[in-house]
Amino acid sequence: MTQQSLLVLASGQIASLAFLVYEICLTFDDEVNVIWSKPNRSWIKWQFLFTRYFALSIQVINRGIDSAVASHMNMVSTDLKNWYMCQVIVGSILMSAVEAVLMARVYALYNKNVWIFFVFVIMILAEIVTVILGIVLNRPGDEFRASNILLRSPTSFTYFGIGAIASQITILGLTLLKYKAAVQGGWSKAPIMMLMVRDGTAAFFILLVVTTLTVVATSTQNEYAPIGNS
Template identity: 45%
Template sequence: METSTVQRPNLAWPLRRMSSDPQLDYDLHKTSIAALVFLVWENLITLDDEVAHIWSKPWNAWIKTVFLFLRYFPLAVQLCNRIISEMVEQHEHLDFSALRAWYISQVLVAHLAMTGVEIVMMARVYALFRNNPWIGHGFIFLWLAETLVVLLGLFLTLPDVHFEPALMITRAPHSFVYLAIAALLSQATILGLTLVRFLQGQWGGTSLGQLLIREGTIIYFIFFVSTMAAAIYSARGLAFGMTEYAWYLSIISTVGCRLILNMQRIPSSSRATDSSFHGTAGLELTTLHASHGAVDASFPGTMSSA
């Protein structure tokens, strides 16, 4: 009598399953390590500025919280990803479910890191418009819409995630496409409002106004290129997605921290000569701390103190 055998799905983690090109996996892994090395190097060369301009601020200063988040959150994620990737490269055993959840959550990690940069950029534009409540409420709505798009993208792409450990080294989740669309729209809005205020002439002749327009344009260009690259690699399933993501986190951390530090380095003499500061009603864009010779960016409803 013939007996039929039923094949059961293999739930074990395929420990040695990598892509068809082991050399490519190795090269991508090392390139991702280079992104971590770059971020560590960036933190080291700007450590003096961090000590001088950030550590002296009280813990209730929002700018200090955002800076430390942008500084060390992406670094911690990078370290975790590089350790996990090394274990995958060496065929070490890892819990499959936990590894898959960590892989899927990377889009949320990127969104949180990008939120730190957007908070700084939104706060500057909000102050440029003299704390206009419509601008403030509009930014809150913009961030909520961006978050909703990211969560929606994560939900829609979950069924399509056929996870294997090699993906931690190669392909980024498809949900990065939704993150890219939402982030680019938010950044375009921020840049557009900055340009509108600049073209109105009130801030055009000040050193602060020139700094905002210059940095806003450069930052948008940097994020446009890096975000579009992440979206293309994710959408097409190219084997460079996770490496680009590693550099994406390093870029977000570097740009965000430099953005804050540049605001702190504005000389006190520049503010004294910028007549537009004296006519600002309500919350000013910057608060001068003569004892530290630095300028601290303000945030809706708060005034930072050194």
């Protein structure tokens, strides 16, 4: 990789952290008014706070490690290798946290149908198994170098992405099936139905694009793949 490519890569990763911090600062007043005011027993409150600040913490840690590696600091290779493998676990946790909200919306839309609940549980378990399988099959070998942290995305991201895409398609499919039933029943114009379809479809396409790009960039080992995964 050329020096220019390294500069682009580093700039992109720093930009992703800057954008995240900017978004948090921009919406912090809404967070205080809408999220903090919720009772402590509200799971959505803790889900939001976890997703937002866990992602921020990981970004800060990653950028710190990137800086240390780029500065050729003496670091334990085994620890770096373990952290490298953990990247897909972090991504899976964050994706699952987002999917949990979408699943809860669909679950409510189906009047808390027990079969829908079991479908979602199976989907989450399948994603976990896929991630574990990806890690086991793609463990870094003796050829691993500290520079891999900067230059390559873990191949296990491909497995994670495929599992996530399957879950997202299922969530959208169930939403559209309920919308079809609503059209036939004459209540498709109900505000809650319109909101669910609009937000569900928008979330699906955003997550699908991000996940698909992650899979493609990782599987082809594009030199800028780490930017997308950051």
